[in-house]
Amino acid sequence: MAQTRDLDLVIRHVLAGLGHGIHAGRERGAGVEFSEYRAYAPGDEWRRVDWKLLARADRYFIREAERDSHVAVWLWLDATASMAEPSREINGIDKLWFARTVLACVAAIAQRQGDAFGLVVCSGDKVDFTPAARGPRQLQRVLAQLNKAQPLGRLPAGEVLKAHLHFARSPAVMFVASDFLDWPSPLSEALQRLRRMHHDVRLLTLRTQAEVDASFRAGAAYRDPERSGGLHRLSGADRASYREQSRAHFDAVAQACRQSDIVHSVACIEQPVVEVLRGWLRAAGARRAASR
Template sequence: MQSTATQPAGAMTAMLAQTRDLDLVIRHVLAGLGHGIHIGRERGAGVEFSEYRAYAPGDEWRRVDWKLLARADRYFVREAERDSHVAVWLWLDATASMAEPSREINGIDKLWFARTVLACVAAIAQRQGDAFGLVVCSGGKVDYMPAARGPRQLQRVLAALNKATPQGELPSAETLRASLHFARAPGMIFAASDFLDWPSPLSEALLRLRNMRHDVRLLTLRTQAEVDASFKSGAGYRDPERDDGLHRMSNADREHYKQQSRAHFGSVAASCRQHNIVHYEARIEQPLSGVLRSWLQLAGARAR
């Protein structure tokens, strides 16, 4: 049973899950978030002063330093630094295991949470002026949308995320390697998955991208029932990605399951630390805005 303290957040998440209008969900989640994805530096017209240079035709008059004009009798503009624009890649695991639902909040499953949080990252990238693209792994295949900027690209990405359905297994290692053609220049990879398979073709591809100097940031999604083994005793369970029969969890199985689960996700976290990959683990019952904020803040802390 949920505590009184968690009911409002759960109710809000359930309400958001009832709409397929990702624009509406994004506006709600990002309200008051107030920070971006990355901190890079290149010359531009930002707010942090860097140096003066001589005025050139086409420069904005608002950047002229009028006090310096009075002293030097020449026009100078204040050159500043602004956020650099890098390619942002959203990577969605839409395999069959991502259909796992919450046992506490109706209408929520891992895929809904993953595609919604990635949609929010896309919206932030669009606001920052970054190019962003999409990679979806589902049914043994890779669907790829090239990176582009602007509101139309955001609508294309949101439509593709809305269409994603959980099916099949991960693509093979060979298929994923052949799909890394977008990785010519270092960019940012935001990948959302349950990472139940690690190592896997997906983890190998992400580690390869990290070795290619991409900034890789992983979000591991679990249900509360998976974390504390609160499945109903005797309930049947079939692995949606393997045809190996029906499994039932007895009370005696729970402790073993929890030990195996802790060991597995501990190895995922350790591998990420070893390769300097930002990794954040969340439950899909948590408020989505809080998960997004924590994921981005964790990445920002490493950037500093």
């Protein structure tokens, strides 16, 4: 708890009044895990009557149970060096902070629904993997791993990512937060592969308002944190070209997602977290409704 106190407080604030939003995590009925008692109603199966309770209470009660959902929730965090990009408008906020917070909220929703959930973190050319499980302890494990994530290096190679896709043998929902500045990339190929395997893949592209508007300070020097190279200076004359190239890149990301039937949302890290979270979950719900 000491490791996750700050993040835990943030998600409690964000989730106040927020609905479940992912899917029905458990099904009522005859199952293996006891849920609650309810009064007998005509039509109920007699084999579900609790006869011991009848002897004590002299009334018929039905044992309700819950069956575990077969769908696991997977959180996928891009913690490469480019995710350290800070907001130019809000102090103390960067892409990684925002991604960790949104994924922590999804984890809290999954835990509240009784779903199994796990975490995949891509950072420093490697993959850190937290197996899926249920319950409050699993939430604390995931929050601790999210808090530990640091923006380092580049995405792992395609072979490394492919070797970690063993977790996706059962039906799963993938929530992936990244800036997707690299596309196509080993990550995009892995996600498209997961979609072809019939998993529900939901992407959140994170940008800063300065990136969207090209409102970087004129004459400032920048270095790509994931590639070797010198400094790059953005002059006033470069802004139009930057906007055009940026628009073309993210249009290509959106088109690839449509072609692969992947839910794709875009947000600026200056937006309220709850607004982004609602929009992300709503986009996935809209696709499900349209497919019926």
